[in-house]
Amino acid sequence: MPAERITMRQAREIIRLKAASVSAHEISRRLGMPRSTVREALERAEGAGLSWPLPEGMNDDALEAALYANRRSKRGHRRVEEPDWANVHRELKRKHVTLTIL
Numbered sequence: 001m002p003a004e005r006i007t008m009r010q011a012r013e014i015i016r017l018k019a020a021s022v023s024a025h026e027i028s029r030r031l032g033m034p035r036s037t038v039r040e041a042l043e044r045a046e047g048a049g050l051s052w053p054l055p056e057g058m059n060d061d062a063l064e065a066a067l068y069a070n071r072r073s074k075r076g077h078r079r080v081e082e083p084d085w086a087n088v089h090r091e092l093k094r095k096h097v098t099l100t101i102l
Contacts, residue, residue, distance in 0.1 A: 006033070006041055008060035011067060014041045019052030044068070 006014075010031060017027045024042060028035040045051075048066040058066075091097050 005068075006037060008063050011041055011045070011063060012054065014038055015045050015050060015054065016052050018042055018045075041067070 010033070013031060014027055017030070018024075022030075024035055024038045028038045031038070044067045048069070050063075050066060054063065088099075088102055091102055092099070
């Protein structure tokens, strides 16, 4: 399950604390968010080449674009195509047919 999306204020604070050599565990405790969210934010910042202090004039929109530019896939899109549920339903009505067989 992907970590939740964070606000840019939280992202700035995560990057700042990491630059101050605070552990991801301590950052998550201080900010009251899951460690997985902090780890994901740190990975995104590293992938975007961001470090503290952030570049001069980097506003929230620019920071968000840098952190979330390389999203692998859109939420709600599946990697595997859904079965034809109407056909599955029709086949299950036949005698001696189970989901395992299908």
